[in-house]
Amino acid sequence: GAVVSQHPSRVICKSGTSVKIECRSLDFQATTMFWYRQFPKQSLMLMATSNEGSKATYEQGVEKDKFLINHASLTLSTLTVTSAHPEDSSFYICSARDAGGPSYEQYFGPGTRLTVT
Amino acid sequence: AQSVTQLDSQVPVFEEAPVELRCNYSSSVSVYLFWYVQYPNQGLQLLLKYLSGSTLVKGINGFEAEFNKSQTSFHLRKPSVHISDTAEYFCAVSPNFGNEKLTFGTGTRLTIIP
Numbered sequence: 001g002a003v004v005s006q007h008p009s010r011v012i013c014k015s016g017t018s019v020k021i022e023c024r025s026l027d028f029q030a031t032t033m034f035w036y037r038q039f040p041k042q043s044l045m046l047m048a049t050s051n052e053g054s055k056a057t058y059e060q061g062v063e064k065d066k067f068l069i070n071h072a073s074l075t076l077s078t079l080t081v082t083s084a085h086p087e088d089s090s091f092y093i094c095s096a097r098d099a100g101g102p103s104y105e106q107y108f109g110p111g112t113r114l115t116v117t
Numbered sequence: 118a119q120s121v122t123q124l125d126s127q128v129p130v131f132e133e134a135p136v137e138l139r140c141n142y143s144s145s146v147s148v149y150l151f152w153y154v155q156y157p158n159q160g161l162q163l164l165l166k167y168l169s170g171s172t173l174v175k176g177i178n179g180f181e182a183e184f185n186k187s188q189t190s191f192h193l194r195k196p197s198v199h200i201s202d203t204a205e206y207f208c209a210v211s212p213n214f215g216n217e218k219l220t221f222g223t224g225t226r227l228t229i230i231p
Contacts, residue, residue, distance in 0.1 A: 004160070034219075043207060043221045044161075093160050104149045104168065104211060106219065108160035 006109035023094035029074040030096035038091040119144040121222035138193040140208035150191040151209040
């Protein structure tokens with residue numbers, strides 16, 4: 001079945017540094033990937049939609065200069081949290097849509113736990 | 118715009134008892150409906166989905182859900198739960214005309230009591 005991986009699964013970084021999270025579709029091509037953020041005991045909030053070869057579309061209230069998204073290939077999207085601060089600590093989850101599959105189907109990665117100290 | 122309401126944030130159930138997790142939605146257009154399960158520190162796994170047709174949909178792990186258009190509900194049910202069903206369950210909705218953004222509910226924590 002369709003598998004999405006994320007790397008790293010956990011990362012701890014110091015305040016002011018940047019951290020990159022990778023999202024890969026392992027056995028399918030994904031023209032569209034989504035990035036979500038989940039706070040403890042809360043739901044997933046869509047941050048941005050990433051389309052291969054074009055600029056990401058950010059949801060209202062999400063700082064595009066802080067959360068840089070790159071979707072350079074059909075199997076890889078990256079989220080870079082720039083100048084991270086403790087309030088950026090969260091669980092980040094990506095999902096991917098199979099380019100050859102139905103438009104409603106999203107496959108989720110296992111998530112990345114970011115802790116900013 | 119769509120919204121999803123999951124009325125119960127936590128549901129404790131004894132093992133082998135039935136369970137219903139409630140989900141209501143609001144939308145000005147026709148929608149697709151989904152239930153996802155999230156185990157601790159993991160991503161989301163699709164349990165089942167309603168796209169069209171029969172209002173009763175069956176999913177993995179013995180779960181089923183019924184779409185009720187008049188009540189704008191999509192409640193999730195299982196006739197007999199197991200310890201392994203302990204997890205967070207999310208109801209989600211997306212428009213059915215090509216805008217594929219998912220809107221999630223706040224989740225229901227299902228705890229199975231031995």
